[in-house]
Amino acid sequence: MKNPTIPARFQDTAEARRRFGDQLDRLAPFLHRVDPVADAVVDAFASMPSGQGFRQLEVGLARGIDAVPDAPAELRALFAAVDHVPLWVDWEAVNRGGTAFLRTGILGGILLAMQALILGYASPGGNKPLVFSGRLREQAPRRLGETSRFVHAVSLADGMRRSGEGFAITVKVRVMHAQVRRLIRASGRWKTELWGEPINQHDMVATALLFSVAVLDGFDKLGYHIPPAQKEDLVHLWRYVAHVIGVEPELIPGSYAEARRLAEMIFATQGAPDNDSRLLVSALLSHGIGSGWTESQRRRAEQLVSIFCSVSRSVLGEDLADQLGVPRQSSLLxxxxxxAIAAASSRAHALPSLQHFALDLGDRYWQRSVAVALGGRPADFAPPEGFVGRGT
Structure with a gap:
């Protein structure tokens, strides 16, 4: 009999119970847990003139919280949390994990969009905060660009150090999540009994797993070999990102094996994709086909979408791809x-003489892809003051 205090989205099936036992009982409550430290910050910001709180956050990130003499106690508490570096953090491993990912270049970019993001959309409960923002199709390229910039920044050497851009973006995303949570609750339309709390601990750690375990799974499926030690390094990077973004210590996996088991547990209990999943996937796949383009530009964009769909179906599996409405493509090659390209690239990247070149090439790819996706507009990761659309 299902526990009535557990959101309906949590599918405690007989098969999941057989595989994971009472770990399910310990996972499910995290659907009701959020981030009280960041929530208190946005509540404090709400009492200030528009934009003042975010400016204080930016000054604190750039110069330290002591450089903000009028900072509220709630903001000081947030900085006390994020400025603390846990004993387990190994900076060399953090940097190695980011380097291993950046070295994959365009292959990593394809998997970020066509596997990690799509798997996130597949969650019929976890996708709801995105749906509440409204205007799915119009926001798809912006969302992809901001996510790409975030992933690129945390992957750069020393990007997650206190002065790094990746660290700053991670803290801003944490505060942005809290503001989205605040807006969703104020809307009066959120269904806690179905979905749990918006942007809850369960879904926060799931995102870190998508950018680590899920992407690594995609590399394996495409034949790009990443050595076990580098897999551990990438998980270690996202372990620290999860810490800074507000995931509770109990929930953060400490190894690749733990991370993979947690990812499998989350996937086994999330249920089948819903119509919102399919809308989000459709928006992601079609965002590059502009209405004002020339016919040749449209044909090229459609060809790229066809390639991306083929790759996505390969890494997601045919059954899940069908459920998500990923189009079937006729190309067999x-x-x-x-x-073949992925396998050759992984062999080349294993050669010490080519590793620096591959990293430089990968970094340039990410810089260009972020610039194109954002269309020249800055991504400041500021907390939204309201939603742009009606939502679900």
Whole structure:
């Protein structure tokens, strides 16, 4: 019999119970847990003139919280939390994990969009905060660009150090999540009994797993070999990102094996994709086909979408891809060709003489892809003052 205090989205099936036992009982409550430290910050910001709180946050990130003499106690508490570096953090491992990912270049970019983001959309409960923001199709390229910038910044050497851009963006995203939570609650339309709390601890750690375990799984499926030690390094990077972004210590996996088991547990209990999942995937796949483009530009964009769909179906699996409405493509050569390129690239990247070149090439790819996706507009990760659309 299902526990009535557990949100309906949590599918405690017989098969999941067989595989994970009473770990399910310990996972489910995190759907009701959020981030009280960041929530208190946005409550404090709400009493200030528009934009003042975010400016204080930016000054604190750039110069330290002591450089903000009128900072509220809530903001000081947030900085006390994020300025603390846990004993387990290994900076060399953090940097190695980011380097291993950046070295994959365009392959990592494809997997970020066509596997990690799509798997996030597949969650019929976890996708609801995105749906509440409204205007799914119009926001898809912006969302992809901001996510790409976030992933690139945390992956750079020393990007997660206190003065790094990745660290600053992570803290801003934490505060942005809290503001989105505040707006959703104020809307009066959120269904806690179905979905749990908006942007809860369960979904926060799931995002870190998408950018680590899920992406690593995609590399394996495409034949790009990442050594076990580098897999541990990438998980270690996202372990620290999860800490800074507000995930509770109990929930953060400490190894690749723990992270993979937690990812499998979350996937086994989330239920089938819903119509919102399909709308989000459709928006992601079609955002590059502009209405004002020339016919040749549209054909090229459609060809790229066809390639991306083929790759996505390959890494997601046919059954999940069908549930998400990822179009079937007629090309039989796309995935085998990409696998051949991926395998050759991984062999080349294992050569010490080519590793620096591959990293430089990968970094340039990410800089360009972020610039294109954002369309020249800055991404400041400021907390929204309201939603742009009606939502679900």
């Amino acid at each position: 796309t995935v085998p060709l990409l696998r």
